Amino acid sequence: MASIPISIEFFPPNTAVGSEKLKTVVQDLSVLNPEFFSVTYGAGGSTREKTLATVREIAAAGFEAAPHLSCVGSTRDSIAEILATYRAQGIHRIVALRGDLPSGTAVAGEFRYASELVRFIREAQGSDWHIEVAAYPEYHPEQRYAKRDLQHFADKMACGANAAITQFFFNPDAYFHFVDEARKLGVTAPIVPGIMPIHNFARVAQFAARDGIEIPRWVMLKMEGYLDDAASIRAFGIDVVSRLCERLIAGGAPSIHFYALNQSALTLEICHQLGR
Numbered sequence: 001m002a003s004i005p006i007s008i009e010f011f012p013p014n015t016a017v018g019s020e021k022l023k024t025v026v027q028d029l030s031v032l033n034p035e036f037f038s039v040t041y042g043a044g045g046s047t048r049e050k051t052l053a054t055v056r057e058i059a060a061a062g063f064e065a066a067p068h069l070s071c072v073g074s075t076r077d078s079i080a081e082i083l084a085t086y087r088a089q090g091i092h093r094i095v096a097l098r099g100d101l102p103s104g105t106a107v108a109g110e111f112r113y114a115s116e117l118v119r120f121i122r123e124a125q126g127s128d129w130h131i132e133v134a135a136y137p138e139y140h141p142e143q144r145y146a147k148r149d150l151q152h153f154a155d156k157m158a159c160g161a162n163a164a165i166t167q168f169f170f171n172p173d174a175y176f177h178f179v180d181e182a183r184k185l186g187v188t189a190p191i192v193p194g195i196m197p198i199h200n201f202a203r204v205a206q207f208a209a210r211d212g213i214e215i216p217r218w219v220m221l222k223m224e225g226y227l228d229d230a231a232s233i234r235a236f237g238i239d240v241v242s243r244l245c246e247r248l249i250a251g252g253a254p255s256i257h258f259y260a261l262n263q264s265a266l267t268l269e270i271c272h273q274l275g276r
Contacts, residue, residue: 005255006271007066007165007192009038010262012050019057021262026058028264032271034063035255038095038132038165041068048082056089065091066132070099071111076120079111083125093130095165096121115156122160133157135164135191137178138171141212150178154185163189165257168196168207170215170240172247190254195245197258197266198237238266242273249274 008029013019026037039054041047051067058065067086071079086094098114111117114133121129133156139149157164169175179191198204201223208215219240226232245256258267 004249004253004274005035006032006276007035007038007255007257008032008260008267009040009194009257010054010260011040012042012047012054013262014050018262019054022054023057023061025260025262025264026061026063029260029267030061030063032268032276036064036066036093038066038068038257041070041097041099052085052089055086055091059089059091064093066093066095066130067091068095068097069117070097071114071117072099075110076124079117079120080124083121083129087128092128093132094121095132095134096161097134113152113156115152115159118156118159118161130163131161132163132165132192133161135166135178135182137166137169137174137193138213141210150181150185153182154187157182157187157189161189163254164191166191166194167211167213168194168259169213170219170244172244172251174214175248175253176251192255192257193248193253194257194259195241195248195270197241197260197263197270198233199261199263199266201233201237234266238269238273241266242270245270245274 010022010025013022037058039051039058041051055065055067069079069082083094096114096117098111098117111120118131118133121131135153136149139146153164166175166178175193182191196204196207205215205220207213222236223233226236248256258270260267
């Protein structure tokens with residue numbers, strides 16, 4: 001288990017204090033020797049400059065950075081400009097997403113789907129970029145039909161993605177089933193499970209409800225039963241996520257991608273449990 005690669009995701013801080021804290025978090029997590037740190041990108045590019053600044057800091061510290069890039073609301077020229085900016089920083093890894101329009105915005109731009117973004121990057125800039133895309137083991141919350149969602153995923157991969165990172169989940173069977181079904185459709189690239197350490201259960205439950213992610217009933221009841229016992233909640237959350245990772249690794253997951261929420265302690269502890 002100690003040899004499985006990992007990667008870690010952050011969001012761009014909103015304040016100078018947050019930026020300084022993230023520098024410390026990056027250094028703390030660097031002991032895990034992650035393949036890369038990814039940095040999210042707000043709806044419609046709303047965090048574009050903050051994402052760029054965060055990526056620059058990670059790269060300047062000597063680590064591989066992978067900015068997210070969402071395409072809804074963007075033009076081909078604006079995407080090419082962003083890619084040129086990253087290229088100038090020596091960055092050649094990107095997480096290509098459809099993304100969402102900012103609230104109150106109705107202009108869809110020149111891209112409708114992430115597959116169109118991946119195809120554009122490959123056609124315009126060849127094989128220079130290592131491209132990760134998103135996958136949804138419990139299916140995209142906007143999609144009613146699993147078969148259609150799987151086909152969209154396979155199409156996206158066929159456009160030139162190197163790998164996929166899943167939405168977070170707590171049901172390993174959903175991940176294994178999704179991978180099996182994707183393989184039947186010809187997807188051969190790695191499909192990396194995305195894992196959310198439970199920093200704040202109420203917040204994780206909110207994310208899960210929004211994105212159609214199942215939290216097992218027994219986990220919900222145990223968490224609710226701890227009331228305000230923070231130590232028990234933390235220990236149980238580490239145990240649940242560590243056991244999930246163990247099952248994924250035993251089942252052949254190619255690596256683990258942690259949604260760290262700009263914190264280090266739980267990711268470090270879970271990885272310690274996994275023998276890193």
